[in-house]
């Protein structure tokens with residue numbers, strides 16, 4: 001049984017819950033009986049091979065796709081910042097990065113991350129007046145992340161956020177996500193193929209191959225036979241992040257007065273992003289079981 005995520009020893013608020021999601025495309029089953037929950041301040045990473053159903057599951061959780069069966073519940077008025085895997089923009093559309101970001105901007109509130117800070121943190125100021133079609137793949141990832149943050153999210157949903165980013169940039173993005181999660185208590189759900197970096201910056205790993213093969217703390221998942229079958233054993237030199245809890249307080253997930261930021265991350269102009277690239281909660285009651293939106297078909 002998973003322990004409840006805590007912020008200052010109080011159970012963290014559930015942001016989203018999916019129960020028994022199944023999905024078929026033209027009669028072919030691509031998701032089977034998926035259940036999960038995401039809480040405030042929690043990072044869940046979805047891993048799985050190509051075609052495992054990761055993007056399909058995200059679309060269902062976001063409400064962009066109706067599942068063939070199952071229910072998705074979202075907290076009332078939940079603001080979700082979504083970073084898609086890729087985005088198609090017409091080459092002839094006259095659109096600067098600034099305009100692209102402003103289209104996503106919503107009214108700031110006292111708990112939200114300031115837009116100027118997002119631009120500064122992600123080192124985007126120098127890109128603002130460029131046509132969006134002219135920026136590099138790695139720059140685009142930073143712009144897409146900034147766009148997701150401009151929506152003042154309570155939940156960030158990131159589909160392969162480091163795709164196309166160089167190794168240093170990948171590490172910077174994951175560290176940055178970790179910092180802002182600690183500071184603003186977002187929930188984060190992300191898809192990644194990058195196992196050992198992800199392991200360091202996630203609370204729960206959910207390993208998907210149409211169904212949930214294994215899930216839980218990164219250390220447990222990395223030793224699970226199902227995980228090893230899918231991804232192979234982790235090399236001895238790869239350190240898996242250990243996240244220590246006790247029943248009273250979480251060392252890493254903190255509310256006011258308990259913020260532990262790592263050293264500030266800077267996305268150095270010299271780092272030229274180039275071409276590179278949970279748990280199953282069915283047994284874990286977070287109080288979200290009252291489903292308000294049934295998508296049963």
Ligand SMILES: Nc1ncnc2c1ncn2[C@@H]1O[C@H](COP(=O)(O)OP(=O)(O)OP(=O)(O)O)[C@@H](O)[C@H]1O
Nearest residue numbers: 025026030048049050051052053054055056057085
């Ligand atoms: N709109 C669609 N119509 C029919 N089949 C689809 C559709 N979208 C996805 N699929 C199929 O569903 C399966 C899961 O696709 P999905 O994109 O969710 O996988 P994924 O885990 O995100 O893969 P990847 O790691 O390659 O991005 C694949 O077999 C894919 O071909």
